[in-house]
Structure formats: C-alpha cells, structure tokens
Amino acid sequence: MSDDVTQKIIGIIAEQAVLDPSEVTPESTLEDLGIDSLGLVETVFAIEEAFDISIPFNANDPAASEFDISNVQAISDAVKGLIAEKQG
Amino acid sequence: MVITGAGSVNALGRSASETFAALAEGRCGIVDLAFRDVERLSIRIGGQIRGYSAEEHFSRSEIALYDPFTQYALLSAREAMEQAGLEISEELSVRAGVIVGTSGGGLHTQDENYRLVYEEGKNRVHPFIVPRLMNNSAASHVSMKYGLKGPSYCVATACSSSNHAIGQAFHMIRSGTTDVMLTGGSESMLVFGGIKAWEGLRVMSKDGCRPFSRTRNGMVQGEGAAMFVLEERERAIARGATILAEISGFAMTSDASDIVMPSQDGAARAIEGALRDAQMNPEDVGYINAHGTGTTANDKTECAAVRQVFGAHADSLMISSTKSMHGHLIGGTGAVELLAAIMALRDGVIAPTISYEEPDPECDLDVVPNTARDAKVTAVLSNAFAFGGLNAVLALRAA
Numbered sequence: 001m002s003d004d005v006t007q008k009i010i011g012i013i014a015e016q017a018v019l020d021p022s023e024v025t026p027e028s029t030l031e032d033l034g035i036d037s038l039g040l041v042e043t044v045f046a047i048e049e050a051f052d053i054s055i056p057f058n059a060n061d062p063a064a065s066e067f068d069i070s071n072v073q074a075i076s077d078a079v080k081g082l083i084a085e086k087q088g
Numbered sequence: 089m090v091i092t093g094a095g096s097v098n099a100l101g102r103s104a105s106e107t108f109a110a111l112a113e114g115r116c117g118i119v120d121l122a123f124r125d126v127e128r129l130s131i132r133i134g135g136q137i138r139g140y141s142a143e144e145h146f147s148r149s150e151i152a153l154y155d156p157f158t159q160y161a162l163l164s165a166r167e168a169m170e171q172a173g174l175e176i177s178e179e180l181s182v183r184a185g186v187i188v189g190t191s192g193g194g195l196h197t198q199d200e201n202y203r204l205v206y207e208e209g210k211n212r213v214h215p216f217i218v219p220r221l222m223n224n225s226a227a228s229h230v231s232m233k234y235g236l237k238g239p240s241y242c243v244a245t246a247c248s249s250s251n252h253a254i255g256q257a258f259h260m261i262r263s264g265t266t267d268v269m270l271t272g273g274s275e276s277m278l279v280f281g282g283i284k285a286w287e288g289l290r291v292m293s294k295d296g297c298r299p300f301s302r303t304r305n306g307m308v309q310g311e312g313a314a315m316f317v318l319e320e321r322e323r324a325i326a327r328g329a330t331i332l333a334e335i336s337g338f339a340m341t342s343d344a345s346d347i348v349m350p351s352q353d354g355a356a357r358a359i360e361g362a363l364r365d366a367q368m369n370p371e372d373v374g375y376i377n378a379h380g381t382g383t384t385a386n387d388k389t390e391c392a393a394v395r396q397v398f399g400a401h402a403d404s405l406m407i408s409s410t411k412s413m414h415g416h417l418i419g420g421t422g423a424v425e426l427l428a429a430i431m432a433l434r435d436g437v438i439a440p441t442i443s444y445e446e447p448d449p450e451c452d453l454d455v456v457p458n459t460a461r462d463a464k465v466t467a468v469l470s471n472a473f474a475f476g477g478l479n480a481v482l483a484l485r486a487a
Contacts, residue, residue, distance in 0.1 A: 037348070045288065061305065
C-alpha cells in the first residue's frame with residue numbers, strides 16, 4: 001500500500017480534506033474524510049493533473065461512473081489501472 | 089401585464105414561429121458541435137445554431153461591435169417588435185427600456201481574443217473588444233436600435249438570468265416606472281473555452297439530454313436568444329395589439345446553501361411565491377415548463393419541489409423540459425422556454441420532453457414524454473433554478 005502512486009494520492013486527498021496524510025488510510029471513504037461533491041470533482045482533477053491521465057468520472061452520478069471511488073484503496077487501484085493503460 | 093411580441097433565434101429555428109413548430113414536432117436541435125479546437129473537447133454535442141451567417145443580417149461595421157450573443161438578441165428583438173407593431177414615439181421612448189438576461193456575455197469575443205494574445209502571441213487586438221464582449225452589450229444595442237431611453241440593463245444569474253430579467257421587466261411596468269419593456273435573454277457559450285470550462289465540472293452529457301429519464305447523465309448546452317415585448321393589458325388593447333399571453337406573477341428566492349447543488353426548499357418557495365403573486369390557485373396550473381436540466385440532482389429535486397407545492401394536484405398537471413430539444417442556453421434559457429409556456433396557453437399544445445427513455449421513480453410526474461400533447465390549459469409556470477442557488481419562477485395565464 002505504501003507505493004508511490006498510493007502515497008501521492010493520499011497526499012492529494014489529505015490536502016483536499018485539510019488533514020494530515022497520516023489520517024488518511026486505504027479504507028477511508030471520501031465521505032469519512034469530509035470531501036463533498038465539489039471536493040470530489042477537485043480531487044479527481046488533481047489526480048488527473050498529477051498522473052497526466054484522464055479519469056472517466058461523471059459528477060452527475062458518481063456511483064454510475066466506471067471509476068471506483070468507494071475508498072482510497074479503490075481510487076489508487078483504479079488510477080494504477082489507468083496509468084498502466086496509458087503506458088500500454 | 090401582457091406579451092404582445094415574441095422573437096427568437098436558437099437551434100430549433102430562426103424565429104419564434106419556427107421554434108413553436110419545432111417544439112410541437114418534438115424535434116431535436118442537439119447536434120455534433122462544430123468550431124475551432126472541438127477535437128480537444130470531451131463534450132462535443134450541443135444545441136448549436138447551424139447555417140447562420142452574421143453577414144446576412146448585419147453590416148461589417150455592426151459585426152465589429154456585435155458578438156453573436158448581441159446578434160441573436162437583436163434579431164429576436166426585431167421579430168418581437170415587428171409582431172407587437174409598436175411605434176416608439178418620443179414620449180414613449182423615455183418610458184420604455186430593455187432588460188436582457190445573459191450569463192457569459194460576449195464569450196465568442198473573449199475566446200477569440202484570448203487565443204490571439206496568449207496562444208498566437210499577438211500584442212494588438214481590435215479596438216472594439218471591450219464594447220463587444222461586455223455583458224450589457226446586447227441590452228445597450230437593443231436600446232439604441234429602438235430608441236428605448238428608460239431603464240435598461242443586463243442580468244447575470246447563470247441559468248436563471250432570463251427569468252430574472254423578464255421578472256424585473258414585469259416589476260418595472262407594474263411599479264409604474266415604465267410603460268413598455270423589451271426583455272428576454274441571450275447566450276452564445278458554444279466556443280472552445282466556454283465548453284472546456286463546463287467540462288471541468290463534469291455535469292455535461294456526452295451523448296444527449298434526457299431530462300427526467302432514469303438514464304439521464306447530464307446537461308447539454310445550447311445557444312441563442314428570445315426577446316419579448318411587455319406592456320399593460322389596457323395599453324395593448326387600446327392600440328389593437330394581439331396578446332400572446334399574460335404574465336401574471338413572478339417570484340425569486342435564494343437557497344443560501346450550496347454553490348452548485350440545488351435545494352428543494354428554495355425551488356418550492358419560488359414556485360409558491362409565483363402562484364401567490366399571480367393570485368393563482370395551485371389547482372389552476374395545467375403545465376409547468378421545467379428547469380429540467382437532465383442532471384440527476386436537478387430533476388429529482390425539481391420534481392420533489394413540485395410535489396411539495398402542488399400535493400395531489402402534482403399528478404394532474406403536465407411538466408416538460410424543452411432543454412431536451414434546444415439544449416440549455418444558460419443565461420438565455422428561460423427566454424426560449426417562455427415560448428413553450430406561450431404555446432401551451434395560446435395554441436393548446438404542450439411541448440414534450442424528448443429523448444425520454446425510462447421512468448425514474450424520483451421523477452414520477454407526467455413529463456409529457458417524447459410527443460407533444462393537445463391540452464387546454466389556462467395557467468402555466470416557467471421554472472429556472474441557477475447554480476448559486478438563485479431561483480426565479482414566472483406564472484402566466486392565457487390571453
């Protein structure tokens with residue numbers, strides 16, 4: 001879990017939630033961390049910028065997006081998938 | 089207060105009458121967007137006006153001053169004034185004004201000129217960029233064209249701009265400040281920068297606008313304008329004008345809660361306020377032109393607000409979103425949608441919600457799916473609920 005991608009994502013999420021990275025665990029949900037719908041859109045944007053990837057995410061109905069945001073671990077796994085896809 | 093003239097330019101038609109025909113047919117004006125750099129967008133559909141040439145309507149020196157949003161407002165105002173048959177005498181000119189809703193103002197002008205200075209590195213721009221891009225440009229040019237010397241201004245309240253503008257014009261005449269008002273809204277946000285900014289919010293649909301349908305996945309933008317002539321009933325009758333509909337009431341509220349998420353309470357209070365202002369019983373309302381953006385949040389919140397206000401009568405009235413046809417014109421949307429309200433009252437034709445696929449239990453009202461309906465209605469509402477939590481609802485009666 002302590003790989004670079006995950007650490008970077010934890011850093012982004014912690015910044016968005018105004019928390020110390022140590023308070024963000026793989027099991028944390030964005031809701032637990034107090035990130036609302038606007039915060040979520042900003043988080044997705046920050047992750048896209050950090051990894052130069054495009055995340056399939058529709059704020060209109062986040063649950064229906066292909067991108068799993070159920071917790072920090074899920075986000076990290078999904079981002080790793082997108083990075084691998086990009087490197088082809 | 090009555091409407092004696094209507095004009096419009098939008099993806100469904102080049103006039104109010106063409107728009108009425110398209111609304112009644114249930115025609116979709118949403119197309120693949122065509123403009124510079126569209127391939128760099130992930131959202132590539134919109135209610136874009138096609139085959140339009142500014143040169144057909146305006147001189148070179150006018151085009152130098154008129155952003156497309158000003159052009160659309162002027163063309164709409166011309167049609168509305170011709171229909172109203174209104175002569176602006178010297179005496180009337182100081183008792184007449186224009187209020188135009190717009191959210192983005194001269195966005196084409198901004199987009200083109202930022203590109204020139206930032207991307208292309210130019211150090212000189214056309215001298216009229218400021219008067220061309222300013223949000224009040226459309227209102228100012230309409231006032232100049234018709235010699236309207238009373239109060240004129242623009243209203244920018246995002247998706248409620250047009251309803252706020254029309255409501256203000258209604259108040260202006262009712263308070264005795266003016267005798268005649270030109271009012272409506274205009275928007276031309278379909279440019280690279282305009283759509284790129286909206287993409288960021290991730291509430292736009294890539295494949296279509298399906299209000300109230302369980303399968304809806306976001307909004308689709310449109311462009312264009314609609315303008316109306318408002319005057320007191322006695323005045324209109326005295327000069328033998330044809331009355332299209334009566335504006336009977338108007339209310340505005342603020343959610344004071346969230347910058348993008350809608351509130352049921354704010355919407356319900358605006359609907360109730362419009363009914364009260366119009367002295368209209370909820371049971372009188374036969375049709376509501378919905379804000380109906382096609383986002384999950386708006387449509388379910390709007391339906392809940394309608395249920396809250398109308399109770400059991402919510403199951404008897406019709407509610408449709410014509411954004412499914414012309415797209416969401418942001419600051420111009422309420423003006424184009426007022427045409428659907430007029431059509432319901434004057435022609436007894438209820439515009440449908442097209443592209444409707446599947447019922448959503450959270451939007452369980454009669455949304456007039458896919459096909460227009462003949463129905464006699466005597467009272468209607470037109471809803472607008474903006475980002476920023478600013479709500480504006482108009483109540484109308486048949487002429």
